[in-house]
């Protein structure tokens with residue numbers, strides 16, 4: 001009873017912060033767009049410390065009064081642009097204008113039955129309930145890259161994950177979208193959370209050059225953090241690099257994008273940051289090459305901070321701890337969703353570092369499939385692959401030819417959740433060519449150019465609970481690791497049994513070794529499963545000293561599973577957007593991990609954004625409308641920390 005009322009208080013507070021016009025937090029929303037403020041001014045106080053004194057120009061907050069005022073930062077005035085920003089999504093939702101007339105019979109085709117395809121179908125049935133939806137999946141399995149399997153071992157069973165294994169809760173647009181989906185699918189009873197003070201939340205390691213180095217973080221005391229930064233060869237570049245970042249000039253105005261490697265070299269004046277540390281982080285998310293990945297697409301926040309403040313550290317200093325630099329689209333979605341999520345889900349997830357489900361992350365696609373199958377408007381076509389797709393000028397619909405021996409089908413709208421290259425390959429140049437993996441067509445060329453990497457995921461289970469020398473999330477391997485320490489091209493190792501508890505019915509230690517990624521680019525053959533297990537065992541024997549025999553193993557090769565947002569990614573998407581509009585008259589849209597985020601929550605959010613846009617804004621959306629909005633940021637008050645609640 002007590003918990004319930006605390007939850008309600010927290011959520012009510014949060015809702016207020018976003019919605020109530022008299023809320024202090026809302027009143028504090030401000031822009032640092034140069035059109036609305038003069039440059040920040042620094043002054044010394046009586047003790048000689050630098051103080052921030054910022055002055056804003058804008059309309060007086062009194063309704064109807066448009067006189068110019070000058071106000072100090074500390075007064076937390078809201079220039080009118082924030083009211084506009086806040087009103088927009090709320091008004092938009094109240095007045096949302098359905099684009100598909102209830103008497104019309106829209107036919108949607110969703111290409112791909114992975115998490116994006118299933119979520120797209122879910123949001124279509126939710127927002128355009130009279131539409132027919134057909135889901136085409138070329139394999140016999142739904143869920144795509146998400147794959148959780150319960151495996152029998154001595155004395156019980158355990159869950160092995162071959163794809164993503166956990167979700168990180170956040171109060172941004174994508175985090176709230178996942179919470180809403182969990183609520184839609186009634187999955188709350190299956191949630192498993194990991195506390196923020198657990199070993200896995202506090203301890204993250206990199207392996208360099210021949211041992212595990214714990215990354216500094218809030219869970220460790222200041223002295224220990226400082227000691228490791230000053231003494232470890234993996235981290236001792238940090239102090240000088242920070243000094244140079246602060247003092248180095250901002251980039252030239254003509255520079256539109258660059259690799260993360262070049263960015264770090266330019267800003268920090270050393271390649272050590274990229275070679276020894278950040279390349280490891282990118283291995284853990286993209287399994288990608290830091291010299292190729294785009295800073296603009298992967299780190300839009302630091303990219304825009306550099307543009308605005310000349311230096312990221314200067315930006316943080318100027319904004320101060322009370323102000324967060326937030327993505328506009330994210331905030332708008334947050335405003336829309338915050339009031340819709342049940343307090344019990346919101347609070348429980350917000351209090352955790354990561355979460356999953358009793359049956360693993362695969363619980364999401366399983367629940368999506370179950371709910372879609374219960375809907376007579378939804379049809380699944382498993383084992384059917386789309387050979388070609390073209391614009392039918394007569395009906396202004398999209399014509400799909402498939403591997404089924406039936407005449408081509410016509411759809412009002414096709415949403416391809418296939419990878420960029422696969423979407424491009426089904427678009428014939430002359431209207432007759434068929435999809436062929438060996439001869440990709442060149443239409444939608446910018447999408448064909450989105451390259452992906454292949455990862456081998458090896459799960460290992462040991463009945464002993466004491467095999468690990470340290471506990472934590474796991475470790476990542478940077479690009480600078482000497483070859484003799486990593487001939488297997490491992491990217492990192494996850495300590496699954498430390499990360500998500502209560503999935504397995506027996507005790508033991510579960511690890512996942514990830515191999516390949518960009519190291520395997522250009523390879524024409526890959527290790528077999530047995531070889532993968534041997535390679536993974538060699539990695540953990542060398543790095544962790546684990547020589548025990550695992551009693552359960554599973555190795556899976558995931559070809560082209562993680563798209564790489566390389567330099568020029570944004571420009572490619574903009575070009576693809578124009579081509580989609582021009583050649584398909586808005587009949588074809590795209591969504592999925594090739595475009596705006598490779599994570600599970602990014603995919604769900606991308607599906608939702610697209611369907612909400614189609615349903616209530618514009619039927620002709622391509623799915624690439626928001627490419628640039630994720631690089632637009634505003635300064636907003638940092639949200640207050642949530643009170644510690646017991647669950």
Ligand SMILES: C=Cc1c2[nH]c(c1C)Cc1[nH]c(c(CCC(=O)O)c1C)Cc1[nH]c(c(C)c1CCC(=O)O)Cc1[nH]c(c(C)c1C=C)C2
Nearest residue numbers: 163164165166168283284285287491492493494514598599
């Ligand atoms: C299974 C292979 C994957 C690798 N990257 C991703 C997957 C699915 C995608 C990914 N991984 C992470 C994120 C960031 C999400 C976030 O929490 O903000 C994304 C988009 C982080 C992450 N990295 C690893 C884990 C276990 C997580 C947590 C999320 C998840 O469960 O996937 C470990 C890891 N992932 C990869 C490698 C090579 C690796 C190494 C230890 C590739």
